[in-house]
Amino acid sequence: MLPTDNPTAQLVDGVMIYIFGLSLLLLLGITIVTIYFVVKYRRSRCPEPTSDVDHSIVLEAIWTVLPTLIVLTMFWYGWVNYVGLTEVPEGAMEVSATARMWSWQFEYADGRRENRLFVPANTPVKVRLQSTDVIHSFFVPAFRIKKDMVPGLETYVWFEAPKPGSYDIFCTEYCGVGHADMITTIEALSAEDYAAWLVADAPPEHRGLVVLREQGCIGCHSIDGTPGIGPSLFELAGSPRQVEIDGQTTEITIDDDYLIRAIREANYEVVQGYPAMMPSYDEASLNNDDLQSLVDYMMGRPDTTSAPLDGARLIEINGCTGCHSTDGSPSIGPTFQGISSRDITIIRDGKEVTQQADADYLLRALVDPSVETVKGYPDIMPPSDYLSPEELDAIVEHLLQQ
Ligand code: HEC
Ligand code: HEC
Ligand SMILES: [Cu+2]
Incomplete structure (x- = not known):
């Protein structure tokens, strides 16, 4: 039995029962009346036609209007509930x-x-x-x-x-x-x-973000794109900037060196349109490791201080196990068990090559699966372009140990 105690099930079940119930009622009603008339007016009882009625406006109006209304209630009820299914409650x-x-x-x-x-x-x-x-x-x-x-x-x-x-x-x-x-x-x-x-299971917060908070940078800088006292620190990598150096305006592109200067010598370059009120942070107040984390965060790079990525888990959550087994059993693609030590016959440019897996081969198999395909398997593996370089490395590292 499916549960009926949740809001979306109630919406759907309500319409379903209403339409099914009405249809059942009509089916039974029409069938019973048909059978009744067939029996009642069978030829042996009434050999000659007795009535000369050929139409009835009232009856015809009723059997047109009534079904129309019934069908419209089905539409209305269905519509109201469809809207209920599309309107997400607040706070979802x-x-x-x-x-x-x-x-x-x-x-x-x-x-x-x-x-x-x-x-x-x-x-x-x-x-x-x-x-x-x-x-x-x-x-x-x-x-x-x-x-x-x-x-x-x-x-x-x-x-x-x-x-x-x-x-x-x-x-x-x-x-x-x-x-x-x-x-x-x-x-x-x-x-x-x-x-x-x-x-x-929370992924650890980026160290750079922690430092931004600890150092109070958030008081003047947003991290979501909204301007504050200073420019937002959101997605800075590669953005152009008009900066003033000694009253001269220059255009620069944001890179690591610029960000480091912006923090260590805040008033050397001042972003146009903003007051020169950012304090400089020297090594005593902000050490070099934290500075590097800040720069990594602002440039959109992953946190290098966090624990290494878990290749086994990445394989599981990225759907690889939908096509590859990890225990030697057959699947759509080759099993990962023993992948680093077995001979692999691949087809490249129409030629067969037998080799063993190394990091380069595995990375190619992930990023560009159509260039080399394992013999005996269909060329259907999707390129793993949705994974970051760090994630790819962690997976390759993990596979090399299988
Ligand atoms: C008192 C407010 C204030 C605080 C605190 C502050 N800043 Fe700033 N920051 C500014 C202002 C104003 C600017 C723009 C003028 C300039 O370039 O000096 C700026 C500019 C910057 C820039 C250049 C941004 C760009 O878009 O080119 C960076 C990077 C930066 N701040 C990082 C930081 C970091 C990291 C911290 C904390 C360690 C911090 N700021 C603390 C006010 C502040
Ligand atoms: C849609 C099914 C499918 C998915 C999803 C898939 N693969 Fe594959 N994979 C295959 C097939 C089929 C092959 C063999 C043909 C080929 O080499 O392209 C293969 C080949 C490979 C190879 C080479 C195997 C060998 O024995 O030499 C590796 C490594 C690999 N996949 C890793 C992965 C990883 C890691 C993921 C998840 C990020 C993944 N695959 C997701 C189907 C898939
Ligand atoms: Cu599907």
Whole structure:
């Protein structure tokens, strides 16, 4: 039995029961009356026509107007509930869902990625849907939500899990051999469990951001693009700047050296349109490591002080295991078990080459999978261009140990 205690299920079930009930009533009513007339006016009882009535305005009006009204109520009820399914309640939590052949990935506001959808129970959740390759469809029977995911078109659904539990998610648009593997779950957690999960799995904050806060830079600089007392420190890499040096205006492009000068000798170059009121930070107040973290953060580079990325986890959350097994069992692509030590026969430019995997080969296999394909396998692996260089390295590192 599917649960009925959540808002989207109630919307859909309401319309479903109404239309099904009315249709059933009409079917039974019409069938019974038909059978009754067939029996009552059978030829053996009434051999000759007895009535010369050939039409009735009143009856015809009734059987035109009544069904029209019934069908319009179905439309109206369906419409109202459709609107209910598209209007996300206020305060909903937002998550992005990406479907690709043949796995799911959910991305949270803080950047963490998962292959199951963890949500707090009793909270509306808006799921933005997108596909990277072909048409998939997001289907959660327990919440009666189902929406196609078309490449290049962002859609969304919302739901609210009434109580903690696990609810199935299916892909319900045939999308190739691995379609049946596109199963995952919504894990609805109690408020306490969700809070614990948030902390436990949180990606560490960028050290540069921590320093920005510790040093009070946030008081004068926003980090989201809105101007403050000073320019926003959002996505600075490569932006042009008009700066004044000794009253002379010059255009520069933001790079590491400029940022370091802007912090260490704040009044050497002053950004046009802003007062020269930024304090300089010398080594005593801001050490070189923290300065480097700040620069990395402002240039949009990852945090080099954080723990190394976990290759095994990256493989799991990026859908690689949708096509590759890690335990030697056959799958759509070669298994990762023993990949670093076995002989691999690949086809490159139509020629067969047998070799062993090294870091360069693995990286090429990830970034440009069509150039060399493993013999006996279809050339369907998607290029991993959605991964950062650091993530690619971590995966290659992990594979070299398999
Ligand atoms: C009292 C306010 C104030 C504080 C605190 C402050 N700044 Fe600034 N900052 C400014 C102003 C005003 C400018 C623009 C004028 C200039 O270039 O000096 C600026 C300019 C900058 C620039 C150049 C930005 C660009 O878009 O070209 C950088 C980078 C910068 N600040 C970083 C920092 C960092 C990092 C901290 C903390 C360690 C910090 N600021 C603290 C006011 C401040
Ligand atoms: C849609 C299915 C699919 C997905 C998703 C996929 N692969 Fe593949 N992969 C294949 C197939 C099929 C091959 C063999 C054909 C080829 O070499 O292109 C392959 C080949 C490889 C190879 C070379 C294997 C060998 O034995 O030499 C590596 C390494 C690899 N994939 C890693 C990954 C990683 C890491 C991911 C996740 C980021 C991933 N793949 C995602 C299907 C997939
Ligand atoms: Cu699919």
